[in-house]
Amino acid sequence: MDLLTIVVLIIALLIVIVIVSMAFIFLDLMSYTATSTESMSPAGNVTGKALVVYTPGISGMAKNSANDIANVLKSKGFDVELAGVRSAAATNTSGYDIVIAGGPMYWGKVSKSIDAYIKTLKLQKEVKLGVFATTGSDQFHSEDFHLLTKQVEVLTVDTQLNKKITIKLIRSGNQSLKDDADLVSETIQ
Numbered sequence: 530m531d532l533l534t535i536v537v538l539i540i541a542l543l544i545v546i547v548i549v550s551m552a553f554i555f556l557d558l559m560s561y562t563a564t565s566t567e568s569m570s571p572a573g574n575v576t577g578k579a580l581v582v583y584t585p586g587i588s589g590m591a592k593n594s595a596n597d598i599a600n601v602l603k604s605k606g607f608d609v610e611l612a613g614v615r616s617a618a619a620t621n622t623s624g625y626d627i628v629i630a631g632g633p634m635y636w637g638k639v640s641k642s643i644d645a646y647i648k649t650l651k652l653q654k655e656v657k658l659g660v661f662a663t664t665g666s667d668q669f670h671s672e673d674f675h676l677l678t679k680q681v682e683v684l685t686v687d688t689q690l691n692k693k694i695t696i697k698l699i700r701s702g703n704q705s706l707k708d709d710a711d712l713v714s715e716t717i718q
Contacts, residue, residue: 550587566618569599569609576606577626584614584642586633590663591640594699597709598629598661605713614642622652627716631661634698637676644680659695659716661709667702674698 579602583595599611607627612618614632622628630647632640639662652658662677664670678696697712699705 564613564615566613566616567599567611569603569611571603571606571608574606575608577608578624579607579609579627579629580619580622580625581609581611582614582619582628582630582643582646583611584632584640586640586663588633588665590665590699590701590705591632591661594661594663594705594709595629595631597706598713601710601713602627602629605717614646619646622650622656625656627657627659628652629659629661629712629716631659631663631699634662634664634673634677637673638680639677647681657693657695657716659697659712661697661699661712663699663701663705665701667700667704669698669700 579599581595581599581602583592585592595611599609602609610618610625614630628650630643630650632643634640638644639660643660643662647660650658660677660681662673664673674696677698681694681696695712695716697708697715699708699712
């Protein structure tokens with residue numbers, strides 16, 4: 530093979546990789562892998578029931594945050610159902626005191642599957658709702674928070690979900706555990 534053929538093949542391969550990556554993001558293909566459910570019970574007295582719904586995203590950071598959020602809730606005495614957004618458990622929100630849903634944020638928007646999930650939520654009045662988005666950054670960007678808040682507020686108007694919603698961006702790295710714990714504390718209040 531000559532040099533030109535090799536260069537053309539490399540460029541073609543790079544184009545295919547970019548197209549496939551964009552398809553995973555824009556079509557939210559990773560949400561189709563979020564079908565599992567895990568039940569977690571506290572060691573002591575049960576203070577309530579919580580549902581944590583997630584879509585993993587490409588890196589899996591959102592799933593890790595959802596798991597950490599579920600563990601924080603469990604440590605505060607909640608029976609927790611950790612459910613992928615495409616699982617049967619995610620569709621039944623009755624009987625929960627808290628519902629927290631989240632996934633990755635790409636280009637200023639939370640993933641399509643979480644967006645759709647929140648739009649279809651039918652919660653009882655006393656249920657507390659939290660929404661989180663992972664950004665893949667170890668710093669907060671005020672524009673990301675503004676865009677997420679705007680997206681969630683639109684959902685509440687469109688669905689008549691008249692309640693206070695706790696919204697949190699989850700940073701990557703060492704900050705994620707603090708952000709996860711903060712989301713739980715703010716949602717419980």
